[in-house]
Amino acid sequence: MSFIKSINPRVVLFVLTVVLFVIGAGAPGAVGI
Amino acid sequence: MVGSLHKSTKYPSALNPDMILLIAVVIGLAATIVRARLRHRTLKLSKLRLEWLVFVSVLPQIFVFQIPWTGRLIPEDFIPYIQILSMLGLLIFVGANFSTPGFWVLGLGLLTNLLVISSNGGWMPIHQETLHSLVPAKPINTWETGTRLGYSKDFIMTIAKTNFVFLSDVITFPQWFPYKFAFSLGDIFISTGTVILLWSLSKKEISK
Numbered sequence: 001m002s003f004i005k006s007i008n009p010r011v012v013l014f015v016l017t018v019v020l021f022v023i024g025a026g027a028p029g030a031v032g033i
Numbered sequence: 034m035v036g037s038l039h040k041s042t043k044y045p046s047a048l049n050p051d052m053i054l055l056i057a058v059v060i061g062l063a064a065t066i067v068r069a070r071l072r073h074r075t076l077k078l079s080k081l082r083l084e085w086l087v088f089v090s091v092l093p094q095i096f097v098f099q100i101p102w103t104g105r106l107i108p109e110d111f112i113p114y115i116q117i118l119s120m121l122g123l124l125i126f127v128g129a130n131f132s133t134p135g136f137w138v139l140g141l142g143l144l145t146n147l148l149v150i151s152s153n154g155g156w157m158p159i160h161q162e163t164l165h166s167l168v169p170a171k172p173i174n175t176w177e178t179g180t181r182l183g184y185s186k187d188f189i190m191t192i193a194k195t196n197f198v199f200l201s202d203v204i205t206f207p208q209w210f211p212y213k214f215a216f217s218l219g220d221i222f223i224s225t226g227t228v229i230l231l232w233s234l235s236k237k238e239i240s241k
Contacts, residue, residue, distance in 0.1 A: 011234070014078050015062065017087050018227060022054045023099070024091035024123050025143040026223050027150065027157035028216040029187035029202045030050035031167055 049099070050185055053214045057224035061231030069235035076234045082129040090122030097184075104184045113155020116186060120147045135230030142222030149200035149217065156181070156188035158201040159215055164189070167205055167213040187215075 069076050093115045096103040107115075120143060127140040150157050159182055165173040176182075178189050192198055202215040 008076075010078055011076055013084070014081065014234075015058070015231075017081065017084050018230065019055065019058055020087050020091040021123060021126070021139065022058060022223060022227055023051045024087070024094050024119055025139070025146060026051060026054040026216075026220045027146050027186040027202065028050040028053050028214050028220050029157065029159045029163075029182050029185050030053070030215070031164060031182070031213045 050187075050214060051099070053212065053216065054220060054224055054227075057227040058231070061228040064228070065231045065233075065235040068232070072235070072237070074235050074237065077236070077238060078234060079130075079133045081133065083126050086122050086126045086129075090119045090126070094119050098186060101184060109181060113150075116155050117147070117151055120150070133230065134233035134236075135226040135228075138222050138226030138229060140226075142219040142224075142226060144219075145200050145222065146217060146219035149197045149219070150186070152196040153190065153201070154188070156190075157186045157217065158190040158195040158198070159187040160190060160192050160195070160201070160203070162192070163203055163205060163215045167215060169208075 065076065068074070097107050097112055097115055098104060123143055124140070124147065127136055127143060130136050131140065146157070161173050161176045161178060164176040164182075165171070168175075176189050178191050181188050187202055190201075195201055200218055202217050202220075204217065204221070205215050206212075
């Protein structure tokens with residue numbers, strides 16, 4: 001799978017940063033049923 | 034008593050509201066990987082500045098909002114300070130990376146959420162009307178104003194006492210949507226900025 005080779009640790013760190021940013025900056029509310 | 038009822042019954046641990054925003058990460062990532070593969074490109078990152086600040090800023094939020102057993106231990110009086118300080122840290126991070134694709138949209142989302150949260154006592158306002166539209170089967174007074182919605186960033190407020198109502202969690206999906214979320218204009222900007230940022234990873238390299 002050549003496209004997996006294109007994902008390096010820097011990309012993983014980058015995506016983790018984005019995920020944390022989204023969690024920290026966003027503020028949705030949810031309810032269960 | 035009613036507040037504890039909200040926490041125990043209306044916010045199941047399996048349903049984390051931030052999951053809806055992470056859909057943007059999944060979409061952006063999938064799209065950019067597909068584009069990279071189709072165009073025979075390698076994902077190329079811009080060097081982000083102050084990445085560590087995101088980890089430091091968001092870590093307290095993880096303990097407060099994401100891990101129920103630690104969230105329970107933190108007094109609600111402290112949470113607005115944690116929330117606002119955390120978002121200010123993220124604002125510095127955005128400022129340091131403003132020239133990176135998508136960051137001005139991310140910054141706009143962060144700023145609008147920060148504005149509505151800081152002007153409403155450090156909580157994201159949500160209203161009885163919004164919650165009732167999410168779950169019409171339950172009577173509107175199920176949702177008591179002046180209480181926190183589960184362990185989320187949301188506080189149930191009246192529309193009349195909310196500053197910047199249009200920036201609060203007033204947007205909902207149609208009834209057929211299986212998960213019952215309310216989100217803000219800022220959340221939409223953050224999702225859009227995330228997709229733009231991730232899409233830019235597979236852009237064509239400009240030869241020098």
